[in-house]
Amino acid sequence: MAEETRPPKVMESFPLFTFSQANQAGQSFGLSGSLKKLPPPPCVEVAFSEPDSGFVSSLSDPIVIGDGHHGLTLFKGRVNTSDVFGVSNSDLVPGTYxxxxxxxxxxxxxxxxLRNEIDEGRLNVNGKRVLELGCGHGLPGIFAGLQGAASIHFQDFNVEVLRFLTVPNVYRNLIYTSTQSHPPKDNVPASSNVRFFAGDWSDVHQLLLPRFNDCQNEVASVTECDTSDAYDIILMAETVYSLSSLHSLYELTKKCLQYPQGVVYMAGKKHYFGVGGGTRHFVRLVENDGKMRALLLAEVADGSSNIREVWKLSYK
Incomplete structure (x- = not known):
């Protein structure tokens, strides 16, 4: 199952691939090998190719969010890190995985x-441009698509994560599921409006915001730039675990977020023991910068891990 080494392309397509069983949810971060980070891989766009429907449905498990009549069922792919990266399921390899x-x-x-924000009338996703950073399975972005987002872009550090997990999972939840429903759902975004980008947060904006990037090379002030590529809503879950990457993550959100109405929703652990980051470190960075306000939406202390939080960030 090893992939032939080849130079990176601008577009990467999704091949069919067989994975072994993986755990439902990760609860801890482990580090593998040396902490010295490798140079980041080049930024590339990964093509949204349609996998075989039988392949997709057989390698996904339902995740029920909520209960009773208010329950929402999404699907997660079954992917084993040892199959793709050759590391154990609990490992992080800085700069690699x-x-x-x-x-x-x-x-x-x-x-x-997000569901609560919509139910309470504080968020309208319909017709909006949405970006999910550090997407992995892409469930928050998928949920935005089910709520009528006009376009959704998914970003992850690894090409492999997008090709082997995110692309088939998005297809399973948005495209395949909508065509199987009776009547078929017509509020999900077309596949042409769903895109996938791999790269480091320090330079992936070059793909996410091509017009903005060209403009920065020509004018002195960012406010003079065309921000039509910017996103109305940015979503990110468990992205704030490493102190060393918080600054580049925050700078990326400021470049990508539509001004002044754009909003960021961030979920993560209050503190990540062993890797140094956490939601409070990121919020402190935001508050010290002074351009955005942070509002705590939820705190979860269910005993499955250390305290988790969900924050909402918006321009002042």
Whole structure:
């Protein structure tokens, strides 16, 4: 199952691939090998190719969010990190594999908070441009698609995560499921409006915001740039685990978020023991910058891990 080495392309397509069983949700971060980070891989766009429907449905498990008549069923792919990266399921390898194949609890927390925001009339996703950073399974972005988002872009550090997990999972939840429903759902975004980008947060904006990037090379002030590529809503779950990447993550959100109405929803652990980051470190960075306000939406202390939080960030 090893993939032939080849130079990176601008577009990467999704091949069929067989994975072994993986755990439902990750609950801890482990580090493998040396902590010295390798140079980031080049940024590339991964093509949204349609996999075989039997392949997709057989390699996914239902995740029920909520209960009773208010329950929402999404699907997660079954992917084993040892099959794709050759590391154990609990490992992070800085600069090589950043945990994207696990389903972290923060993704579920974020979907629940988004649902509550919509139910309470504080968020309207319909017709909006949505970006999910560090997407992994992509459940928050998928939920936005089910709520009528006009376009959804998924970003992850690893090409492999997007090709082997995110692409088939998005297809399973948005495209395949909508065509199997009776009547077929017509509010999900067309596949042409769903895109996937791999790369480091320090430079992936070059793909996400091509017009903005060209403009920055020509004018002195960012406010003079065309921001039509910017996103109305940015989603991110379990992205704030490493202190060393918080600054580049925050700078990316500021570049990508539509001004002044854009909003960021962030879910994660209050503190990540062993890797140094956490939601409070990120919020402190936001508050010290002074351009955005942070509002705590939810706190989860269910005993399955250390305290988890969901925050909402918006421009002042």
């Amino acid at each position: 950043e945990g994207g194949l696990k389903l972290w609890e923060g993704s579920i927390d974020l979907v629940k908070s």
